[in-house]
Amino acid sequence: MAATKNSKRILLVSADKAFLQDTKAAFASSEKIELVVVEKNVGDLRAEIQEADCGAVIIDMDAARLDEIDALQRITRRLEGRAPIIVVTQEFNAAAVRILVQLQIADFLVKPITTADLVRSCIRALQGPGREENAESQIYTFMPAAGGVGTTTLTLQTAFQLHNSMTRGASTCVVDLNFQQGSCAEYLDLEPRFDINEIENQPERLDRQLLDVMLSKHSSGLCVLAAPTRPSEMRSFNTDVVVRVLDLVSAYFDNVVIDMPRTWFPWTETVLLGSNKLYIVAEMTVPCLRHTQRLIQAVYETAGKEVKPNVIVNRFEQRMFDSGIKQADVQELLGEHFVGGISNNYRLVREAVDRGVPLHEIDPNANVVNDLKRIILPEEAVVATKKSRSLFGLGKGLLRKAG
Known part of the structure; x- marks a missing residue:
């Protein structure tokens, strides 16, 4: 289990420079969340996620590619539920949805996305399942x-x-x-x-x-x-x-x-x-x-x-x-x-x-x-x-x- 001091650290995995820049800007003013960036394709990850000791993970990937789905499966096995995973993908289809649901991914978003939607998804993932799904604004x-x-x-x-x-x-x-x-x-x-x-x-x-x-x-x-x-x-x-x-x-x-x-x-x-x-x-x-x-x-x-x-x-x-x-x-x-x-x-x-x-x-x-x-x-x-x-x-x- 991650230490309490790291429970508000989010790891971002992406090779998309524009997406990285927008996400960094979105979290820059937050005093509560630390964003850790790994500028790699999901298939090139090794031990970066375990070493980051984070409270949540954002993975930018192509959910239509089998090799990247395989890489995501390896990551979920290594994490063993210790940190929720949010998937951001460019393309989406019914088969990808079924796989992500089976892997118990916390949330998945389709590009182009607003930074507000991404931040909201991250906070909900950090807060865990105790938050009501239909909580009123x-x-x-x-x-x-x-x-x-x-x-x-x-x-x-x-x-x-x-x-x-x-x-x-x-x-x-x-x-x-x-x-x-x-x-x-x-x-x-x-x-x-x-x-x-x-x-x-x-x-x-x-x-x-x-x-x-x-x-x-x-x-x-x-x-x-x-x-x-x-x-x-x-x-x-x-x-x-x-x-x-x-x-x-x-x-x-x-x-x-x-x-x-x-x-x-x-x-x-x-x-x-x-x-x-x-x-x-x-x-x-x-x-x-x-x-x-x-x-x-x-x-x-x-x-x-x-x-x-x-x-x-x-x-x-x-x-x-x-x-x-x-x-x-x-x-x-x-x-x-x-x-x-x-x-x-x-x-x-x-x-x-x-x-x-x-x-x-x-x-x-x-x-x-x-x-x-x-x-x-x-x-x-x-x-x-x-x-x-x-x-x-x-x-x-x-x-x-x-x-």
């Missing part, structure tokens, strides 16, 4: 309480944290529902490819193949569904279109992270009701926090008690002895809805946006990254110092004074 929705509060930044960073998590599934898709002026794709220097006009009158046309064409794909394997912005076009879309999009995305991704517009549309209620987690992003000002209160009430009036809004206060900066809003004030105003604050780190966020990269790529231990992880993935959050735990400092009770 988890949907995280972010709503701004005001303009410019940093909702898109938190949406994308949440998506990366979920995508790299070992406890929340394998694949993640960001859906930018701000059709008029969304910027999720631009924040990652990606081209928005979602042509909503193509399916507006026939939502049923959107299938897995068309969705794959319309997805913008980050090198990490994270996918983004975003439409080109239309600043001069203020219009709503039929609820059926949005429902079809979210149904299809949630069917193919373990995690769906939604960036909502500030404006409410006829489909807003549907999105809220379909969300597992709803986060309202606010900032540390009295007007914004008051509006957050009203927004919480609006969510309850629209979607009922089935949806609980969680409030994240973004860009908090409190200096010692400085006057300002205290944590106790926020908790008194928002009660159980307040789930945490995010430190103000303008320089880091600005650099990430300008370079089109995620925050953790610049500084994986940045206060913003750790603050958000404590909220989204508390079970995986790094133990913080006493200073970073106390997000809110001393200050006057402005909210209480405001009544």
